[in-house]
Amino acid sequence: MSESLRVTIWNEFRHERSNPAVAAIYPEGIHAALAAPLRAAGHAVRTATLDEPEHGLSAEALAATDVLLWWGHKAHDAVQDEVAARVQARVLDGMGLVALHSAHFSKPFKRLMGTSCDLKWRVADERERLWVVAPGHPIAAGLPERIELEREEMYGEPFDVPPPEELVLVSWFQGGEVFRSGCCWRRDRGRIFYFRPGHETYPSYHHPLIRRVVLNAVRWAAPVPGAAPVHGRCEPLEPIG
Amino acid sequence: MSESLRVTIWNEFRHERSNPAVAAIYPEGIHAALAAPLRAAGHAVRTATLDEPEHGLSAEALAATDVLLWWGHKAHDAVQDEVAARVQARVLDGMGLVALHSAHFSKPFKRLMGTSCDLKWRVADERERLWVVAPGHPIAAGLPERIELEREEMYGEPFDVPPPEELVLVSWFQGGEVFRSGCCWRRDRGRIFYFRPGHETYPSYHHPLIRRVVLNAVRWAAPVPGAAPVHGRCEPLEPIG
């Protein structure tokens, strides 16, 4: 499993520059924290952020991306519709998408889901415990039965997404809620994984097991070789009439 | 099962007024042909067409609709984005949607699917045979093992939609293709059924078994009573810390 993938990590990169508490946890940005273990695993990682031209997601950049990670929170609306549509199209074309935490409300994710992607939430320094409900799933490879995060934001059900085609993780929260925290979907040739943890004021992306899930998800979401589907008008293969 | 539902049948209603061959089959429009058996089954049916104000789909009209049928083909682009978004939102709010034939390319359906919804096609007067692959599914109630249509348009795979959550019918075509012809999805509180047959130059909507599927689908897609989900910020239910 030593295949090297071309990974682009997209980060809004606003909290880290305006909130010292976030900067203390992610001094070089959430994207940098996510990049390190992926690079260590041999992937070719580049990063892209909101304030770059075309948000760092030109057609060329996306064409050269096997798997895209997306972290965004307070500036979803600042993402240009044209770029969101481009990401959506590239996912349908085979690029994997790993949507992280508040990316549930990002434009590309919402376009791909077709639903509101709404949920409950609360920031109250509470414990989250992610249970593996699909042992044997590639995204659970090497995980223990659960991951404990001492402090995280709460996300609660109902999570308004299409029913996950594969449900890998379910979260327990100290305050009394549950959440489908690791969800898989296929859209055309692309694979999408939503992974819940990662509020900017908590160090979740430094946690080795959270890193392991992200690493597994990147491998799982990798494009499968094959030609684009043939659509449109076509001639019969068998005699008619 | 005598529950009366409020059904709105939406039809583009252009072919019937411009193509005598179509008018001969559906003299009062495809919507009228679809309405008859639904009315006979006790449902409260109204129709709406593209050229009405707001395409006949005002917020009030949709609010008073339990299940919406949609037939469109050559004028998908003429549907206002605002109305398409309104239909999408109403489906998420619980209204059933039965997307018929070329409605695979309609704006509301594409928004709900998040994919291209593309496929192969051919109009060659060929035989279609729809096989029930989920006997026991409510949409297959009372059907024999297959439905034969002597002449229909061909739709071929790959059909670029999210994997159906329930696959009820698969079509065989004389020219050599197959197609997932009866597909179910849930999106938030709404249910969506895609049903393939119904090219405007063939009398498929007069076929008693096709009518039976449409009738079953309307019942299946009926809203389930219940309050709208609660989302947003919430207080803990258990003590934290």
Add this chain to the structure above:
Amino acid sequence: MSESLRVTIWNEFRHERSNPAVAAIYPEGIHAALAAPLRAAGHAVRTATLDEPEHGLSAEALAATDVLLWWGHKAHDAVQDEVAARVQARVLDGMGLVALHSAHFSKPFKRLMGTSCDLKWRVADERERLWVVAPGHPIAAGLPERIELEREEMYGEPFDVPPPEELVLVSWFQGGEVFRSGCCWRRDRGRIFYFRPGHETYPSYHHPLIRRVVLNAVRWAAPVPGAAPVHGRCEPLEPIG
């Protein structure tokens, strides 16, 4: 939705006769507690218990059953293999099955699932909170967003069953676990619902919302009219060669 179904409630009926604490909660047996609201809803309910001849599940009895509820716990092995196979076959033939609580380890359920059906458990008088993750699902009809049970047995993940085709409820437990508590599967023409609550030392089946779920599940699992599938050798429908 006033259709009257023929419901058989099967109960092991051992705890109630040997444990006064259980008898105090279910003086006439768990089956009687389950029967009352189903009768009140207009269903034709009969009960059957382990110690009857053929466990009360003769071929005739099953043939006259639309939906079977099953509660068993400490005497799963006392169920004859022949009767378990008969129940399995009748489910494939269209009878609904609602497997309650410790029925996860019952012979008919295990045969239908093909897996170990194992899980974690603990009896510690703890709080369970069942969250609706599929609002709009018929089994969630009329439910609030969650059901609170002050004291229940804990069941924890991983629950070794085939991935539910529809996941309706997820439980939060005070002691830190989660569980997929309301799970749907289709097997041939039959529908199966697993519903977690119902440890014999707690009064869960007297709770109005638990009763509502059982009632909804019975309606959802009702057989769909239609002939048995045709299998075996068959002649071609089209010319070959």
Add this chain to the structure above:
Amino acid sequence: MSESLRVTIWNEFRHERSNPAVAAIYPEGIHAALAAPLRAAGHAVRTATLDEPEHGLSAEALAATDVLLWWGHKAHDAVQDEVAARVQARVLDGMGLVALHSAHFSKPFKRLMGTSCDLKWRVADERERLWVVAPGHPIAAGLPERIELEREEMYGEPFDVPPPEELVLVSWFQGGEVFRSGCCWRRDRGRIFYFRPGHETYPSYHHPLIRRVVLNAVRWAAPVPGAAPVHGRCEPLEPIG
């Protein structure tokens, strides 16, 4: 993707020894034909047949198997129940299973599915065309949009298996039927793929694209590293009461 897996190919190996027409196609047995391309791809392949002690499937042999292929047809009943149960248990424990053609009626497959696994069939030298309905799925890697087999046995719907969790291929048959020909399921930590072609009187396992599907399926079904799930009684992780 050069990981070498330990593959066991199980073959009934009766037709090849009694029917010269089959022996002409598979002179060393179907297992030998299946083994060649898997060995060429770097896998460690052993074969096992019905008439060996324990059918060649001792506990040790299974423990040392990552993925098991199964071909059987006329002697399903000769497989010992104990061995069938051992295969089922090993799949739940993480071993992949690729069930080929008439293996739909094999004991291990039926135990894992929980259904009759029945279908329609006909041997009439007719054309089969397998359409990829999930481009982008790992089992479709490198495939064109369809595979054409000039002569095969027909299998027709309804195929009485649990709804496939991923449907990769759908067959068109010249005689008028369709079939879900490439089906994926997960059971505990094991993955199961059913692949339809392979009647013993046709050379399907010599076809390069059929070989490609088998190769892809073996990779897809490979075990995922991780400990066995913890089940049974457990202590609370959080304070109760």
